[in-house]
Amino acid sequence: MKALLIGCGKMGGALLGRWVKSPEWSFTVVDPMAQDLPDDVRLFRDREELGSELFDLVIVAVKPQLIDAVLPGYEQYLGATGCVGSIAAGCSVARLQSALGDVSVIRIMPNLPASIGQGVSGLFAGPKCTPAQRSGVESLMQQAGTTVWVDEEDALDRVTAVAGSGPGYVFEIARTYIEAAEALGFTTAQARALVLDTMAGAVEMARRSDESVETLRNSVTSKNGTTQAGLDALNGDGTLTELMRRTTRAAYDRAVELR
Numbered sequence: 001m002k003a004l005l006i007g008c009g010k011m012g013g014a015l016l017g018r019w020v021k022s023p024e025w026s027f028t029v030v031d032p033m034a035q036d037l038p039d040d041v042r043l044f045r046d047r048e049e050l051g052s053e054l055f056d057l058v059i060v061a062v063k064p065q066l067i068d069a070v071l072p073g074y075e076q077y078l079g080a081t082g083c084v085g086s087i088a089a090g091c092s093v094a095r096l097q098s099a100l101g102d103v104s105v106i107r108i109m110p111n112l113p114a115s116i117g118q119g120v121s122g123l124f125a126g127p128k129c130t131p132a133q134r135s136g137v138e139s140l141m142q143q144a145g146t147t148v149w150v151d152e153e154d155a156l157d158r159v160t161a162v163a164g165s166g167p168g169y170v171f172e173i174a175r176t177y178i179e180a181a182e183a184l185g186f187t188t189a190q191a192r193a194l195v196l197d198t199m200a201g202a203v204e205m206a207r208r209s210d211e212s213v214e215t216l217r218n219s220v221t222s223k224n225g226t227t228q229a230g231l232d233a234l235n236g237d238g239t240l241t242e243l244m245r246r247t248t249r250a251a252y253d254r255a256v257e258l259r
């Protein structure tokens with residue numbers, strides 16, 4: 001099976017690094033600037049260099065704003081039973097089909113921890129997709145972490161707001177938490193170890209537990225203790241709850257604008 005990756009930047013490159021572990025697939029990249037690709041991946045700087053080759057899967061991994069300029073013409077590289085997979089945020093099946101014609105499209109919303117096989121990806125199959133196309137894309141995405149199919153396209157934009165952009169929120173929360181630890185007197189190295197290991201340990205404990213995260217939070221919180229004092233400052237008046245709602249809503253609204 002042959003896959004063509006259009007755009008090999010941060011997200012396309014992260015996925016490619018996992019996909020190359022699938023022995024049944026071979027990979028070709030078109031990207032004007034990409035460097036340091038995995039072994040056995042062919043790189044072309046320009047689409048014209050592809051000649052008359054056909055692919056089973058064409059993956060779109062350029063910025064959504066470039067879709068209309070870059071994609072037209074790529075339909076000629078799609079085999080008869082081939083399908084297009086797009087990771088472009090927001091960009092709808094209808095918009096991809098207006099650039100490429102009446103092709104089969106699966107929209108994929110991965111996130112960056114895919115680079116270490118710990119991503120989570122939302123998947124949405126357009127109306128023309130066959131079960132074989134769905135399972136081919138699903139097994140590739142499983143190399144990058146877990147997968148969740150959604151059966152309406154709007155849900156994929158909501159996946160984007162929660163999980164696609166999610167690592168950005170987590171890194172920003174970690175960054176401010178580390179700054180707060182530094183302000184209490186720790187060195188940057190100490191603060192980074194204390195914060196990242198606390199976050200990783202707490203998240204892993206929640207993943208392995210059947211308890212709700214609320215119950216787990218309560219098991220850290222002694223009456224009138226230190227955690228209670230911290231939590232009162234963090235979300236005593238519901239500001240953090242409201243902020244998380246505004247955060248995911250803003251990302252979803254932006255995905256809708258990119259449709």
Ligand SMILES: NC(=O)C1=CN([C@@H]2O[C@H](COP(=O)(O)OP(=O)(O)OC[C@H]3O[C@@H](n4cnc5c(N)ncnc54)[C@H](OP(=O)(O)O)[C@@H]3O)[C@@H](O)[C@H]2O)C=CC1
Binds near residue numbers: 011031061070164
């Ligand atoms: N980053 C993330 O965490 C996630 C990103 N996505 C989606 O992935 C897509 C890519 O995002 P990201 O990887 O962050 O962006 P990047 O800018 O890192 O990657 C895009 C790549 O496409 C290349 N490119 C530009 N023009 C062309 C062209 N004409 N033909 C082929 N390649 C081209 C760029 O090259 P150059 O740099 O030279 O312009 C770059 O290497 C977006 O649609 C985004 O919505 C989805 C989920 C998560």
Ligand SMILES: O=C(O)[C@@H]1CCC=N1
Binds near residue numbers: 089165
């Ligand atoms: O910020 C973005 O638009 C992309 C999509 C999800 C994560 N990064």
